[in-house]
Amino acid sequence: MTQIAQLSEAEIEARFRVTGVKPVAFLLGGYAKEREPFSVQFGGAAEMFLTTPLAAQVEKGQLIFDCSGSVETNQRLLRSERNIFIGRPGGVHVQFTTGAAREVVYEGSKAFAVTLPQYVVRLQRREYFRIETPRINPLEFFGRLADGTLLKLPVHDISVSGIGVNAAVVPEGIVPGVVLANCHFSLPGDGKDLFFSATIRNVLEQESRGGNRHWRIGMQFNDLSSGDEVRIQRYIAKIERERHELS
Known part of the structure; x- marks a missing residue:
């Protein structure tokens, strides 16, 4: 269960929601300006692909975002009545839900448009400690x-409670609920591996903007020591600090 799922509607409203047409458009417009990547889940969350917000237009009340590289995937998205966008700009979890998408032309190219969401959920850094790991090495x-x-x-990402990995194909036997008894990895600059068992929590197929498919496997740590949790927290803080210095 995600941290959002554990909160009441009132708690989300008070602590994490950005509401109002102009504030929402301003926030999403900033992500569009920075070309922040988002995933869009549709078809009852059974399908998804990676996209990029292109513009948030207050006057038209709509968000423009990039198409998938697959014609078939684009057609299935157009048949979806509910779409969920999830991103982590700057390591901060951002999520919002929209209605059906429609085809538009933006700056001479095909794109999608949806009505601006009523609100955007934005978990602050201090509330959400999962972070994407560096893609290089x-x-x-x-x-x-x-x-x-x-x-x-x-x-792909890590927190003190679990880890997400990428796979070109799903290894046989990897399904939600399976426990991997002997797992380990090492943190850069850390001389000792972290050892633990892990439970598979989700296995999701994803699609890149180029149309290539891969799988994201989410795992929960079962018996990570408190000392190892501190090591992960220090690693996350280091990555956050380095990214802040580069921004």
Whole structure:
């Protein structure tokens, strides 16, 4: 269960929601200016692809975003009545829901438009500690399946409660609920591996803007020591600090 799912509507309203047409457009317009990547889930959250907000237009009350690289995926999106956008600009979890999309032409190219959402949920850094790991020289996750098969997968994101990895194909036996008993990875500049068991929580197919498909596997740490949690917190703080210095 995500941290958002554990909060009441009143708590979300008071602590995390950005509401109003102009504030929402201003926020999303900033993400469009920076070309921040978002995933859009549709078809009852059964499908998704990566996209980029292109413009938030207050006068038209709409958000323009990039199409998928797949014609078939674009057609399925147009049939969806509810779409969920999720991103992590600057390491901050941002999420909003819209109605159906429609085709438009933006700056001479095909794009999608949706009515601006009524609100955007934006979890502050101090409330949400999952962060995407560097793509260059990524962390490597190692684990073993029950039959002894070795897993070696690049890490996409990490928090003190779990880890997300990428896979070109889903290894046989990886389904939600499966426990991997022997797992480990190392943090850059840290001389000792972190050892733990992990439970598979979700397996999601994703699509890049170029139309390439891959899988995101989310795992929950089961028995990570408090000392190792501190090491992960320090690593997250280091990545946040470095990204802030580069911005």
